[in-house]
Amino acid sequence: MADGQREVLEGTPAPAQRHAAAETIAGGPLQEEGPGSLEPLRNGLIASLALIAVVMILMCSYASAFGKVSPHDISFAVAAPQAVADQLDASPALDVRQVDDLAAARRAVEHRDVYGALAFTNADSATLLVASGGSRSVQTALVQVGQRFAAASGTTLTVTDLAPTSSGNPSGTIEFYAIVFLAIGSALGATVLGRVLGTVRNLRHMGWRVGFLMFFTGLLSLAATVFVDGVYGALAGHPVPLFGVLWGYTTAICLACTGVASRFGTLASIVLTLTLTILGNPSAGGPVGRPLLNDFYAALTPYFPHGGGLSVLRGVQYFDGRGIASGVVCLVVWAGVGLLLLAGAAFRTGLRTGAAATAPTTGQPPTSG
Known part of the structure; x- marks a missing residue:
């Protein structure tokens, strides 16, 4: 009996010769993501279009904020x-x-x-x-x-x-760019460290994670302070309180992104990072000042950490710490929300881990003596 007839009688379909020939031409099996598939090309096109859209949104946001400014109120x-x-x-x-x-x-x-x-x-x-x-x-x-x-x-x-800028920063914009790039570093750091260090398993592990994040943001802020103030002499005032402001600012962003990622996933953290970049950076004003922004971005300034951090930094540098209360509150709220989300995620993970550990023993039927 032929092999094909034997396989039909046994309930197994005979191999399709044309399918085998197509696999040979394609160089491999015709799987959804295998050689010869259009799936990688489609995914590449989708990713390219998404990246282009993000860049265009960034350009539109910054152009809207800084392209045509005028003083008002x-x-x-x-x-x-x-x-x-x-x-x-x-x-x-x-x-x-x-x-x-x-x-x-x-x-x-x-x-x-x-x-x-x-x-x-x-x-x-x-x-x-x-x-x-x-x-x-x-x-x-x-x-x-x-x-x-x-x-x-x-x-x-x-x-x-009454509050002149330093000779190393006559335009007064370097602190704005420090705020911008520290925000990017803090958000990316939270995402990368979250992937490297893994899931926060319980509240005790959460304490260790928060300590490590503060160590990271401390090093980041120290490097920024040494570079901007020590190398360029761009910041006015004593470097210790300036370092403290930058540390609090980077910690607030890092905790917020970590909390969102722990509670809602990495994709949500990426969305938050993009939102901070697209809206937070231009709403801080920076090179033009809040009274020169349009109403939309000026209204966002008090609610994003960029605006709060820049206000505190300038208050410490030029005004002996005056007028920083609203900026401090903004940073505390962002850090506090991040801590709450992180604590909730750690508590839920701890409960699930504990339930999974006890399930095999509690779920087994009692054995007879």
Whole structure:
């Protein structure tokens, strides 16, 4: 009896000769992802289109935030007659509030209640107070407004910078880029370390993981402080509190990404990282300052760690720690949510592990004596 007839009689189908020939031509079995399949090409095209979409979204986000900026509603103190205050308040660039005198105007700027102030010292002379450390672009916009007003009113204007930037960072933008790249490093570090160190098994293991993450963010922040301040001399102020700010900032982002990854998976952590990059970076303002951003990005500034971290960093550098409360709260909330998610994931994993360990013994029927 022929082999094909024997296999048919036994219930086994005979080999398809044309299928075997196709496998020979393809160089291997015609599996879904094997040689000769279009599956790798399709996956490559999907991945390429996804990466292009991400890049285009990044370009659109940054172009929308920084491409066409204009000053609007800059908080500004005025120690001058009511007519002068009303004239300045008519400008859409300013949000004017009146103060009593030059000392009150100076105090408002130094405490970060306003971005700048104008105080008349006599009938035909005034002092414009600015703080380039708060935002160089906002300071430039205020000087332009002040000069136009002085030229129109015949007033002699003196400009005083109460919080000047350092000689190594005259534009005041290096701290913004430090915030941006530390955010990327923290988010990527959380993702990579999560894959390398594995699942958080229980609450005790969670404590070890948090300690290791803080060790990582500490080293990252130390390297950034040494590079930006020690090598370039770009940051003003003592390096120890600056290191502390960067450490708290990177820890908040790292814990947030770790908590999301532990509770919802690596894909959710990647989505969070992209969101931080697409919306968090431009909403911090950085090179243009929050009062120059459009309403959408300006509204996001207080809620992303980038805006909070940059505000705290500039407050410590240029304003003796004033005006940092909202930024600290922002970072604490991000870190706290990350810790809660991580603790919940660790607790659930611990319960499942314990149940799996006891299942073989509790689930067996009792043996007879």
